[in-house]
Amino acid sequence: FADHDTRERFVDSVQALTLEWENIPVELCQWLEQRRPLRPSSAVLRTLQDRLTQKQFLSSCSIPVPDFAEVQSVHQLHHAIKRLGLPLICKTAKSGYDGKGQWLIRQPSEIPQFEQILSTPSFGVRWIAEQVVTxxxxxxxxxxxxxxxxxxxxxxxxxxxxxxxxxxxxxxxxxxxxxxxxxxxxxxxxxxxxxxxxxxxxxxxxxxxxxxxxxxxxxxxxxxxxxxxxxxxxxxxxxxxxxxxxxxxxxxxxxxxxxxxxxxxxxxxxxxxxxxxxxxxxxxxxxxxxxxxxxxxxxxxxxxxxxxxxxxxxxxxxxxxxxxxxxxxxxxxxxxx
The missing domain is CATH 3.30.470.20 (ATP-grasp fold, B domain)
Structure with missing residues (x-):
């Protein structure tokens, strides 16, 4: 994605661009759409490829979504549990598909396991917590x-x-x-x-x-x-x-x-x-x-x-x-x- 020569060769070979996967670097899409039509745009991709940003955007437009909260620390996790209750599903803000990158907390005894993930500095992942919808x-x-x-x-x-x-x-x-x-x-x-x-x-x-x-x-x-x-x-x-x-x-x-x-x-x-x-x-x-x-x-x-x-x-x-x-x-x- 970052190799300049590869980018140039690629963009010279096409007249228009689209997506088949949303986990493309936004920076690459911004570079591409300066040279060729890209549909959907990098701005749309930026909003949708991050689950937290997506939910915040939809919520700001008064579009109904499951109740959610940002979770980047143990303190935020406890606040989310207090507000949203259990069961609670925690998802990585980016990447993950077909059930990957998700952590379901059904009962209080399962909270410490997820606290450990949040407390691991090397993990470096943003999470969104969502109320489980019946x-x-x-x-x-x-x-x-x-x-x-x-x-x-x-x-x-x-x-x-x-x-x-x-x-x-x-x-x-x-x-x-x-x-x-x-x-x-x-x-x-x-x-x-x-x-x-x-x-x-x-x-x-x-x-x-x-x-x-x-x-x-x-x-x-x-x-x-x-x-x-x-x-x-x-x-x-x-x-x-x-x-x-x-x-x-x-x-x-x-x-x-x-x-x-x-x-x-x-x-x-x-x-x-x-x-x-x-x-x-x-x-x-x-x-x-x-x-x-x-x-x-x-x-x-x-x-x-x-x-x-x-x-x-x-x-x-x-x-x-x-x-x-x-x-x-x-x-x-x-x-x-």
Missing amino acids: FVRELSVLVVRSGNGETRVYPVVENRHEQGILRDSVAPASISSGDAEAACELSVRAVAELQGVGIFCIELFQAQDGRLLINEIAPRPHNSGHYTLDACTVSQFEQQVRVTCGLPLGEVRLLSPAVMVNLLGDEVTVMMSGEGGRETFSTPGASVHLYGKRVIRPGRKMGHVTFTAPEREIAVASAQQFLSRVQNSPSAVPSPS
Whole structure:
């Protein structure tokens, strides 16, 4: 990232730039956008790549988020616990994904372990503490926004996680039309407040009392949007190319209900071997996407399978049967606990 000659060669080879990962140095993005169009901008990246800064920004715009507090010392931790209560989830402000960089404090006996982390000078990491939300479901919305403020919004998706890793996504979500409209409006507002240009995934909690809270915003295509490759007129990836190149935004239309299932770790081997592969490829509406990763690790996303069907219930049933098959196979390796 810091080598000047590499930067120059790279920028000479492109006409426009975008992001596929939010942990790029902001300084590099500032340097790049002085030479080529970068969407989203370095200013948007600076806000979103730091969870604490992101939550502070959204809160300042009166956009609902889970209650949170900055934690950089034992004193701040105790203050956060007093104000937010337990259980409390502590996350690194930067980096971390798929459950990594998170520490859940369920009860007082678990506080000293995290105090030790905060008291280690060499650790040097900022943390954000968040109140654990009792939610009915986890949702996400893809928002595409052009340089002139034009937007496209994909259907609200319902997500299910296992051990912090996205397991599957169902489109459309099983929520009322009013809740779907509210989720879309909140997501569009958040991206507009950022003055974001690009494609964004807004992850939300629907709390037990009906409130919608923004958990996190990713300034890029998202795992929960992979279903758009098979179930929409224009995928999230094509939209990213369009908005990056200043082309007209594409139509957003769901062609059929869909369920996207991640292939985690050795599940890809189970799915592709013998009868497992034959059953998958013979399932109506099943589309297999393999990522070509050479190293298999427990919990690593190795690909995904999208199931489309005329009715949501049929797609869900096909996905559940597939998951049961790959998870219960004798050769399957359990995900990390």
